[in-house]
Amino acid sequence: MDPYKHKRALIVLTTLILASEYAVAAAPACDCSNEPLTAQQAANLTSCKVLIIGAGPGGLYSAYFLRELGSDLCLVEKKKELGGKQQATEPPKQLATPGSPPWLDPAAIGTCGLRINQAFADQRCLASRMGVSSQEADFDSLYNAKGQWHRSKQAFLGPAGKRGSAFPGLSAADPDTEDLESSMLEYAFVTGSSNVNPVTGKSPRPHPAAKCATYKRAKDYLVALYGQAGYDFLLAGASFRNDWESELDVCGYIAYYTADWQRPGTSFYPEGGFRRFHSELRKRIAAAGVRIFNSSPINCLSEITTANTAPNSTSKYAALTASGRGWRAERLILSPVPRDVLKMQGSLAAKLAQQPELNSITPVKVAVYNAYWPSRWWEKYGSRSGRNFLLVTPSDSRCLVRSEFPGVKALASVNASRPVYTDDPKCVEKWEKLHASGGIAAVRKAVVEALQSFFPQEKIPQPIAGGDAFYLPVAAWHYLKGNGTARKVTVQRVADWALAPLQGFNSRGSAKPKSSICMVGEAYYITGSGWSWGALQSAMRCLKAKFADVMSEAAKADMEFVRVGCQKGRTTAVSPDAAAELTFKGEVRQAAGVQLPRLNPATGRTLAE
Numbered sequence: 001m002d003p004y005k006h007k008r009a010l011i012v013l014t015t016l017i018l019a020s021e022y023a024v025a026a027a028p029a030c031d032c033s034n035e036p037l038t039a040q041q042a043a044n045l046t047s048c049k050v051l052i053i054g055a056g057p058g059g060l061y062s063a064y065f066l067r068e069l070g071s072d073l074c075l076v077e078k079k080k081e082l083g084g085k086q087q088a089t090e091p092p093k094q095l096a097t098p099g100s101p102p103w104l105d106p107a108a109i110g111t112c113g114l115r116i117n118q119a120f121a122d123q124r125c126l127a128s129r130m131g132v133s134s135q136e137a138d139f140d141s142l143y144n145a146k147g148q149w150h151r152s153k154q155a156f157l158g159p160a161g162k163r164g165s166a167f168p169g170l171s172a173a174d175p176d177t178e179d180l181e182s183s184m185l186e187y188a189f190v191t192g193s194s195n196v197n198p199v200t201g202k203s204p205r206p207h208p209a210a211k212c213a214t215y216k217r218a219k220d221y222l223v224a225l226y227g228q229a230g231y232d233f234l235l236a237g238a239s240f241r242n243d244w245e246s247e248l249d250v251c252g253y254i255a256y257y258t259a260d261w262q263r264p265g266t267s268f269y270p271e272g273g274f275r276r277f278h279s280e281l282r283k284r285i286a287a288a289g290v291r292i293f294n295s296s297p298i299n300c301l302s303e304i305t306t307a308n309t310a311p312n313s314t315s316k317y318a319a320l321t322a323s324g325r326g327w328r329a330e331r332l333i334l335s336p337v338p339r340d341v342l343k344m345q346g347s348l349a350a351k352l353a354q355q356p357e358l359n360s361i362t363p364v365k366v367a368v369y370n371a372y373w374p375s376r377w378w379e380k381y382g383s384r385s386g387r388n389f390l391l392v393t394p395s396d397s398r399c400l401v402r403s404e405f406p407g408v409k410a411l412a413s414v415n416a417s418r419p420v421y422t423d424d425p426k427c428v429e430k431w432e433k434l435h436a437s438g439g440i441a442a443v444r445k446a447v448v449e450a451l452q453s454f455f456p457q458e459k460i461p462q463p464i465a466g467g468d469a470f471y472l473p474v475a476a477w478h479y480l481k482g483n484g485t486a487r488k489v490t491v492q493r494v495a496d497w498a499l500a501p502l503q504g505f506n507s508r509g510s511a512k513p514k515s516s517i518c519m520v521g522e523a524y525y526i527t528g529s530g531w532s533w534g535a536l537q538s539a540m541r542c543l544k545a546k547f548a549d550v551m552s553e554a555a556k557a558d559m560e561f562v563r564v565g566c567q568k569g570r571t572t573a574v575s576p577d578a579a580a581e582l583t584f585k586g587e588v589r590q591a592a593g594v595q596l597p598r599l600n601p602a603t604g605r606t607l608a609e
């Protein structure tokens with residue numbers, strides 16, 4: 001650490017401020033040290049009534065519902081592409097043949113987003129309204145653990161007296177339990193469900209979840225409930241291991257899990273992926289006259305002092321890039337993830353950085369590898385074509401953890417896959433290092449070796465060169481940081497705070513209504529953690545609470561219509577059961593598909609159930 005750095009920085013800063021008096025045009029009011037900005041200083045910034053920062057799903061959904069504001073609305077995005085994390089891995093060139101079906105143009109597998117859960121009738125409705133059809137698929141899993149292969153977790157325990165359990169020391173209190181894993185998860189994480197511990201058969205009162213605040217990690221809670229063997233059994237089948245292994249707020253996790261548990265395993269896949277969904281949103285937003293600015297990273301969020309306000313300016317906030325571009329607005333929708341908000345400078349950013357809620361949201365880092373193959377070599381290991389084939393492997397060996405081979409036609413027909421999808425911190429680190437040292441070739445090689453080790457009978461081909469990609473989303477999804485309870489921060493409170501991040505809460509604990517800022521995105525709606533649907537909920541809540549006065553009655557009614565899943569006459573959100581029955585224009589339901597032999601990858605023989 002160089003102790004003189006700060007002094008030098010100070011000198012540079014002073015020079016800038018002094019210089020600005022003489023050369024305003026050369027150093028426009030985009031220096032974060034000039035704060036708070038006077039209206040005169042802000043005068044040259046692009047003026048918008050409403051400014052949305054960040055054009056990921058949260059920003060795009062907000063802009064779509066507010067699009068009638070036309071040029072009064074500005075949408076500013078750091079990257080060249082809109083859509084946030086939900087980009088796409090391009091297929092190898094040879095797949096883009098003329099005459100291919102429309103969803104092949106372009107055929108691409110998503111980076112951070114393939115599916116819309118069946119229960120998300122509002123998001124499916126919006127996609128369908130964009131003219132984006134979707135295809136349906138559920139999951140077919142194959143688990144590897146303790147040297148065994150099974151199609152269900154229950155099989156690892158073995159029927160009593162027949163096969164030995166791979167997890168000795170674990171058994172169900174009720175020998176008739178058909179799915180011990182589900183019972184264990186439900187008892188632990190789904191509030192208000194079962195009161196009987198499926199392993200011990202006991203019903204402690206109060207339910208152990210009442211003590212959620214005393215556990216540092218979900219792992220500690222699960223071990224307390226089921227012992228180490230019980231935990232190992234659950235972990236072996238888990239796709240998302242960071243959730244239990246690292247420190248996060250266990251109470252908040254239970255709130256998320258209870259909501260996620262209600263969601264069916266069937267998903268809808270927008271044809272052309274989220275990228276097409278977003279490009280359709282963008283078209284409509286742009287057609288309405290909204291000003292969209294890409295490649296514009298905001299690094300300073302500033303307030304504009306009302307003293308000295310220029311006669312016609314009602315702008316309260318300024319957002320500036322490092323290169324001198326800037327915007328000013330009366331209202332803000334902030335859609336970057338908390339990590340990016342906390343990196344911003346400026347007086348407004350400093351106020352946000354003091355908020356306990358913003359500081360209580362913690363990101364999860366994930367490693368993803370996408371590839372296209374010359375053949376669908378995996379298909380014969382599934383039980384039925386047209387389903388997603390999911391291979392769940394231990395994290396201590398090869399770090400594939402969750403290898404996914406989509407069954408929906410749009411992706412299966414181009415042999416697209418996601419062979420690595422892991423949030424296990426040790427595995428993420430492994431892939432990150434490998435990629436840093438050897439690039440995509442090193443990742444590809446390790447993936448093929450890993451798959452070969454799990455499928456010794458198979459000759460695993462090379463992924464098609466130029467069609468694979470590695471991603472390391474550092475803020476893939478969000479939970480509450482450990483011991484949120486001690487800070488009085490809950491999942492619900494974060495969602496309410498996001499509607500008025502600088503206004504605080506009234507004495508009854510609900511967010512005060514008056515504010516000109518919202519935080520919008522998946523990170524601010526933790527019951528939707530990991531789903532862009534969370535960003536949609538967050539956007540609609542913000543607009544309903546804060547933007548009703550600038551939305552026409554028609555626009556409000558329209559948003560409400562989307563919110564209830566495009567169903568006339570519905571006033572409440574659609575339940576998962578009702579959502580299952582909805583079909584939207586263009587939605588394709590996969591045919592039942594062909595029964596395949598159920599093979600054991602190690603022996604090539606048919607798997608016993």
Ligand SMILES: Cc1cc2nc3c(=O)[nH]c(=O)nc-3n(C[C@H](O)[C@H](O)[C@H](O)COP(=O)(O)OP(=O)(O)OC[C@H]3O[C@@H](n4cnc5c(N)ncnc54)[C@H](O)[C@@H]3O)c2cc1C
Nearest residue numbers: 054056058078084085113114115298336476521522531532
């Ligand atoms: C591996 C993986 C798989 C996933 N699968 C699915 C799935 O199947 N279905 C699903 O619905 N969801 C899925 N998700 C979740 C989905 O990606 C997110 O929920 C979604 O992207 C969140 O949208 P957002 O707008 O909140 O945030 P983001 O997508 O992160 O968008 C934030 C935007 O803000 C911009 N920004 C940041 N800082 C600045 C700045 N200083 N100035 C200007 N702009 C800025 C960013 O560039 C970005 O465009 C998955 C995520 C991962 C990681």
Ligand SMILES: *[C@@H]1O[C@H](CO)[C@@H](O)[C@H](O)[C@H]1NC(C)=O
Nearest residue numbers: 024025028029040041043044
């Ligand atoms: C605003 O822009 C005009 C024209 O470029 C310039 O003359 C003026 O000095 C600028 N004012 C400020 C406060 O930056």
Ligand SMILES: *[C@@H]1O[C@H](CO)[C@@H](O)[C@H](O)[C@H]1NC(C)=O
Nearest residue numbers: 213214215216217483485486
């Ligand atoms: C959380 O904080 C409370 C109060 O500060 C404390 O009693 C409790 O032990 C903490 N829990 C964990 C898991 O650190």
Ligand SMILES: *[C@@H]1O[C@H](CO)[C@@H](O)[C@H](O)[C@H]1NC(C)=O
Nearest residue numbers: 043047309310311312313314
């Ligand atoms: C300010 O507002 C007045 C009254 O609405 C208008 O006549 C004038 O042209 C405006 N000035 C500027 C600089 O926009």
Ligand SMILES: *[C@@H]1O[C@H](CO)[C@@H](O)[C@H](O)[C@H]1NC(C)=O
Nearest residue numbers: 095373374375376377414415
């Ligand atoms: C995809 O796999 C199928 C069957 O396994 C094969 O016939 C086809 O040629 C593959 N497609 C491409 C583009 O490689």
